[in-house]
Amino acid sequence: MAPVAGDTQTETVTRRLRDGMGNGVLSFPLTAFHDDGSLDPEGFRAHVAAQLATAPGALFPACGTGEFFSLDEDEYRRVVEIAVEEAAGRVPVVAGTGYGWAQAARFARIAERAGADALLVLPHYLVAAPQDGLAAQLEQLAARTRLPIVAYQRGQVAYDVRAFKRIAKIPRVIGLKDGHSDLDRLQRLTLAAPEGFLFFNGAATAEIQARSYAAVGVPAYSSAVHAFAPEIANAFFAALRDGDHGTVDKLLRDFYVPFVELRDRVPGYAVSLVKAAARLRGRPVGPVRAPLTEPSPDDLAGLKTLLTTGLDLVGAAL
Template sequence: MRLSADTEAVAQRLRDGMAGGVLSFPLTSFREDGGLDLESYRVYLTAQLATGPDAPAPGDALPGAVVPSDALPGAVFPACGTGEFFSLDEDEYRAVVEATVEIADGRLPVVAGIGYGWAQALRFARIAEEAGADALLVLPHYLVGAPQDGLVEQLRRIAGGTRLPLIAYQRGQVAFTADSVRRIAEIPTVIGLKDGHSDLDRLQRLTLAAPDGFLFFNGASTAEIQARAYATVGAPAYSSAVHAFAPEIAGAFFTALHANDEATLTRLLRDFYVPLVELRDRVPGYAVSLVKAAARLRGLPVGLVRAPLTDPDAADLAELEAILDAGLALVGAPRRRATA
């Protein structure tokens, strides 16, 4: 794997960030009429990337709980799956990435989502590059299955049209073989792979096939559930949808994971993460819709989801509220999340 100095610098920033925090995938704020609410997005993201003021005092948490870290997340990934990339037009996308770069202000890497076929992905890549993003997450292509040669060529085409480092995302119809991982790792600007399949046997083969320094990310939905298992096969970094609405809970889990605090991990998994996943699995699209609803419950200005997603019904919202309250109680955090 031969990287340019600039590409290696971004990869190293991601390595460093991954060691100190979760990967943050912010929501995109919409108005009631469905239009982009950029000002609310700025307020929301500023709150998500703030450090310190919302961390509870040690005495406020339940006995034995780990207080959340007040560190920044390891990186921020705007306009990706949780950010409803698939619902954004190019002007909205540009506005979201520009705002994220401005608010991050160089404190952590900004990795913007791109997708569809390679030609359209390049249009988004060029916008992200102009907006100041540090790298790109290549979301699974649209609609059709493809052979391995096509998956590799897709990345080659994108890499040939942008200077930004690329992270491939395998999920849905995209699944790389070990040989394909070797081949994409030879593309000078491809620095890593995010996995959303949760096939740990297959993933182990991929991590063993990759060259030293190639980055692997746990991209499972509600990734904390499988964080320990992913780490054993060489993918310790993970994206946290929970960080989008409860960075205190996400931070507490991350701290406990890295401290090997099994008691706290068990409490958080049993009383918060598993109930959240069970609710999430009831309705297609709830992986995003519940996250946005939970953010609204905390007073964060994110608005509703865009069709074809739907917001939770009253019964599911009430159940989500109880799960959220249980999780916040575990780490001693208040329901209301500061936005100023």
């Protein structure tokens, strides 16, 4: 991370995120909608409060699991405001932003006014781009916000070492979330990183690969499971941290692997299954927005059975 003279905010947020990711799962809350598809602010508030009650390491509203791509600017503002209000300084709030840098900067300004601590920059929209363009995208955004930035490589965004060194020098770029699971590439990036740079495992259902990521120096991870079953997510985190390989293996074998197999049946299930599972737990998160679709009745029944199994494993009830 390139130093910014007098930028105590960046230093403070980096420290708080480092502390948080070492002590708990990173929470990516679901954005709540009414049955007609409109934003449900109070449903979202209740969901965030329930997430915070389980002591996550940080809160990441309006990101992929939170259907950032479906929110207009007013809805985004309200979601970030509620997250900040509920967090009340207890954990860092890292708001999603994305699209091209001009639109990402608009969302960044909204997040800044709403009180977010930092930004997670989601992959840009549609087009493939060369490495210099990927780096320039972050440079343009960083020049237009005072918030610290975590880059996210996934989809069409994948940094090589040269581009990574360039983005790591950008003022206020403090970390990288990886969703590619290319551990050879990731190891090269961690070795090229400046001291204190943050890395996050952002693979889909990150617990599946948590041990592999930790082996290359990236133990912190986001957990979609935490959005509907924090009991399972926290039990896995504790077992992994404590070297309880028997519990890790059992949770992987009997819950996480079957969940991934169900998730992979239909595009978009990485979000819609999570939302359906949250509703099964009584969380007022509502439906997904198109283009995502709800799980089929058969898949919903399988999800309920699997969720009951996972909760049983950690001594919790549906």
